[in-house]
Amino acid sequence: MKILMITALLATSTAFAESKSSTLNTIKERKVLKCGVSSGLAGFSAPNSKGKWQGFDVDICRAIAAAVFGDPDKVQYTALSAQQRFVALQSGEIDVLSRNSTFTLTRDTSLGLNFAPVVYYDGQGFMVRKKDGVSKIADLNGASICTQQGTTTELNLADYFRTNNLKFKPVVFESNDEVHQSFVKGRCDAVTTDISGLAAQKSKLKNPDDYIILSEIISKEPLAPAVRHGDDVWFDVVKYSIYALMTAEEFGITSDNVDKFLKTKNPKIKRFLGITKGNGKALGLDEKWAYNIIKMVGNYHEIFERNVGKQSPLKLERGINALWKNGGLHYSPPFK
């Protein structure tokens, strides 16, 4: 009896494994990509006044949909809380998780996820008042620093200052809003959280130019989309959809000028845009997949500037999020 049950269990689990291996086909049949996003994080994913999702993470979903369907609007967004996000992916409620999640060893292994390339390198930083003349973290020796209670932010802060033999007075608060209110009112000399979060807070201020965000960071927060373990075909699609954004920036191809590049003689670009066939077939996509992404969503530079960069209220610098050519960390493998 026991043996029977075990074989039955095994049979069902292999059946699941088989159904797992065809996420791409399931999505194509369903005619919509299910994408998990944050339920509200300024610049990364938030609904606008018309109820449409917008943001950096949302554009990643759109890029993948453009690659698969040639239509960036064929996405069904599932807003997920921090507690729900990985379960939603494991249970198959969503196909890809694009929700400012940090790429870590545990998540990559025991949570059963596969992380696509990092789309945004975040890290814990500091915001200070311009008139205080602070330009690097070492200048903050002896300063009082506002931070949120019971977070990794608080731990990172203490660790960093201890290892570097600096002194500081922690001023901790329960909620993020309180932290920033207190900083603005002068309770502390600096405030610390992730750089993207600091930028969002800075844009809320009445006179944002009176404050600066230091460029140094004290922790690594590589944010990357994730898919389920065990479906490499789908993993490749997500991976190369993201690399395509970076490669396009490298070639200088934007949504505006992509049509001009169709007449190019450069064999690399020809292969990238699908004029020379091969890449699409290898991924199980249409040969024009990369062209569709760039035409419909834009390259990495466009996505960055539109949502979190210079053209957005957040006004983040490219910093380490620049291409490797420009001193950043984004580096795409060749498309051949």
Add this chain to the structure above:
Amino acid sequence: MKAKIRWAKDNLFKGYFNSALSIFLITFFAWAFYNFFNWLVIDSVLLGDADACRQASGACLAFIVDKTRFIFFGFYPETEIWRPIIAIFIFFIITFYSRLKSRWNRRLLYNWMYCGLVIWLLMRGGYFGLVKVETHNWGGLPLTLMLAVVGMIFSYPIGIFLALGRQSKLPLIKYLCVAYIELIRGVPLISMLFMSSVMMPLFLPEGYSPDKLMRAQVAIIMFISAYMAEVVRGGLQAIPRGQYEAADAMGLTYWQKMRLVILPQALKIVIPPTVNTAIGMFKDTSLVIIIALFDLMYTTKASMQDSNWLGFSVEAYLFVALIYFVFCNMISRMGRLFEKEFR
């Protein structure tokens, strides 16, 4: 006028201490009101963008104006907004019509079912040329109302049966009911919602999961039923033994006894705690935030994260507080009306 002055003299300005206290409080409230009024009306920005708001010292009403549609209706497609509006309207009409006891008969029950069906068809669409709107696009006020009203409608009868079961002489039924009530009351609503949305999909085959909204609704019904059961039990225990015995003496069966003698009296007694539970439940629905259903509270919170409109949380919270207040107030008025009707 004279009487009023006299009243003020007797109550506000009796003795030096009371006079000083009154003057202090009156000035304080006047000052607070003046500042609030300035903030909300004089210095506020009604039309304009976020930059205009940041320059002004008053409230950013422009933010509320811009976000009203999203706060009230969430992701419901813009061109189809008339559907939830009509649905809410139908709900108000049927509720208003049902306020008098004399109208409570079988036909009203059918009318409610009919209205419920129309509201469902209207919201969901897919028939009669209406565009289909999946439940994950529902949000805002219709969602909050639905979770609360459907929750209440279903949990009320379930609660009555649980309360009766708890008093049953059959041990199996009795202990099942006791176990259910105590178990559900022993866990927070949040954990029930979590179970329904996070745990359940893990037990089901991959890719198959029943509607998220439906799961949350069932969790809410299960939760409130346990509380309703205890409310009803309070009423059952308040009925004197004589009533039970008299009904038995007349040779009524168990169900006749309950339906004709006990429950009508018991349910009348428990109107105030029932209203209390209803109000609590209306507000508790905002806990569905944790499973990312965009109810009224969550659409408000999500609005604050629009990068074009960062930093107007005070306005948003005040606005949503006002909406909640209006609805809770309506529920409690309804409760008072019922109490009067049944007196």
